[in-house]
Amino acid sequence: MKIFFSIFFCFVIIHASGQFVVPPYLQVGEHPSSTSLRLLWQATAMDTSWKVEYNTGKEWIDAEAIIRTIIASNTTSKIHLYDALFSKLISGQQFNYRVYKSNQIAFSANAIAPKSANQPYRFIAVGDLGAGTKESVQIAKRMFSEKPDLLAISGDIIYENGLVSEYKTKFWPIYNAEIKDYAIGAPLMRSVPFMAAVGNHDADTRDLDKYPDALAFYQFWRLPLNGPVGKEGGAFVPLLKGSEENINAFKNASGNRYPRMTNYSYDYGNSHWTVLDADTYVDWTDSLLKKWVADDINSSTATWKFVLFNHPGFNSANEHYEQQQMRALSPIFENGHVDIVFTGHVHNYQRTFPMYFTPFGKGTLMVGGKDGKAPRGRVINGKWKLDKQFDGISSTKPDGVIYIVTGAGGQTLYNPEQEKDPDTWQKFTYKFVSTIHSFTVVDVNDKKLSFKQVDTKGRIIDSFNIIK
Numbered sequence: 282m283k284i285f286f287s288i289f290f291c292f293v294i295i296h297a298s299g300q301f302v303v304p305p306y307l308q309v310g311e312h313p314s315s316t317s318l319r320l321l322w323q324a325t326a327m328d329t330s331w332k333v334e335y336n337t338g339k340e341w342i343d344a345e346a347i348i349r350t351i352i353a354s355n356t357t358s359k360i361h362l363y364d365a366l367f368s369k370l371i372s373g374q375q376f377n378y379r380v381y382k383s384n385q386i387a388f389s390a391n392a393i394a395p396k397s398a399n400q401p402y403r404f405i406a407v408g409d410l411g412a413g414t415k416e417s418v419q420i421a422k423r424m425f426s427e428k429p430d431l432l433a434i435s436g437d438i439i440y441e442n443g444l445v446s447e448y449k450t451k452f453w454p455i456y457n458a459e460i461k462d463y464a465i466g467a468p469l470m471r472s473v474p475f476m477a478a479v480g481n482h483d484a485d486t487r488d489l490d491k492y493p494d495a496l497a498f499y500q501f502w503r504l505p506l507n508g509p510v511g512k513e514g515g516a517f518v519p520l521l522k523g524s525e526e527n528i529n530a531f532k533n534a535s536g537n538r539y540p541r542m543t544n545y546s547y548d549y550g551n552s553h554w555t556v557l558d559a560d561t562y563v564d565w566t567d568s569l570l571k572k573w574v575a576d577d578i579n580s581s582t583a584t585w586k587f588v589l590f591n592h593p594g595f596n597s598a599n600e601h602y603e604q605q606q607m608r609a610l611s612p613i614f615e616n617g618h619v620d621i622v623f624t625g626h627v628h629n630y631q632r633t634f635p636m637y638f639t640p641f642g643k644g645t646l647m648v649g650g651k652d653g654k655a656p657r658g659r660v661i662n663g664k665w666k667l668d669k670q671f672d673g674i675s676s677t678k679p680d681g682v683i684y685i686v687t688g689a690g691g692q693t694l695y696n697p698e699q700e701k702d703p704d705t706w707q708k709f710t711y712k713f714v715s716t717i718h719s720f721t722v723v724d725v726n727d728k729k730l731s732f733k734q735v736d737t738k739g740r741i742i743d744s745f746n747i748i749k
């Protein structure tokens with residue numbers, strides 16, 4: 282039986298290679314639940330003969346309506362994106378799916394449905410990964426071997442300018458590789474749903490005349506749309522630039538995801554995830570924005586509360602030290618009993634002591650750019666209280682929030698000279714690893730959480746447990 286499946290699988294993959302620009306990949310979708318996932322794939326032409334079916338162990342069920350969208354329609358990167366819904370999965374159970382074109386199987390794979398609140402799960406958190414480096418490939422393969430249920434990207438999904446064309450060379454081949462192409466990437470996305478926070482490399486480029494295929498995040502990803510509705514030119518959505526034709530092409534491709542998909546939340550397993558846009562163009566002193574975050578976190582009754590965004594408030598690296606704008610949210614995280622905040626942006630690994638932080642006012646806005654007016658971050662001084670008793674081994678109940686920088690996912694590392702020079706670290710930093718690329722693996726099992734930071738060689742460079 283095993284031999285039969287292997288031969289069958291090989292046949293499917295070989296057959297598939299000519300059909301797709303990008304083979305199928307899973308997403309948590311606009312309305313996540315433990316019984317649903319979305320499946321997307323990309324092809325060169327519009328075709329009505331695609332069909333998707335899935336099997337949870339009993340019979341094959343047709344996926345719900347396939348949505349077709351033209352991406353980057355006004356550029357040479359033009360792609361036809363297909364998007365189908367699996368809505369009758371069984372929480373936490375493996376299922377098979379297959380994609381047909383013209384009644385021929387073009388692709389098949391298996392995956393695990395999202396976990397429900399009473400099921401343990403494993404997630405990976407990592408940022409700054411889509412750089413197309415050899416380390417990006419090493420990290421992708423290590424992540425694949427850890428078999429996560431969910432993968433959370435803490436921003437800077439793709440370098441340099443968040444373009445559709447950049448995904449083509451530096452993202453899909455590495456994180457959604459064909460099995461036969463294991464030398465250049467891992468077949469992660471067909472079996473593991475990814476979620477992401479938007480980073481500056483994903484969202485800063487908004488000149489659609491210069492880069493007509495920019496803001497690919499809003500076109501390729503399918504994430505919850507329950508965050509505050511931003512107004513262009515308002516507190517958290519910069520204006521788009523470009524001709525009417527290019528702006529319309531982008532808006533047609535991104536639909537209602539732009540600009541809403543930057544701040545959102547949802548539950549996975551027994552955990553509540555709040556995902557935020559930490560970019561310097563966002564005014565996180567805005568009271569309405571802060572109220573949305575506070576209401577979202579306070580209203581959750583989940584066992585675990587995690588927050589994911591790009592720019593870390595608590596960073597000991599010399600690089601990006603002044604970009605402390607997210608410190609403004611620390612009192613909200615503390616009041617809402619957030620357990621861990623995952624960030625990236627700074628290309629190394631850092632862990633703080635469990636901590637409380639009281640900002641001294643709104644801080645000082647840093648500005649720069651051509652006109653000297655572009656926001657570059659906010660320095661927010663304040664008072665912190667650290668829990669130095671927590672060791673994650675015998676003392677497993679942290680007093681405060683733990684902040685993680687997991688930005689060593691592939692891009693050039695920052696400040697390797699600081700790793701062995703703790704005198705250069707801020708007092709809130711417990712661990713600082715900046716000489717090797719790494720990613721975070723977390724196992725959540727009821728009231729126990731096990732954290733480990735894994736490097737490109739598979740070594741555990743940091744670990745701790747939390748027990749509630």
Ligand SMILES: [Fe+2]
Nearest residue numbers: 437480481626
């Ligand atoms: Fe960043």
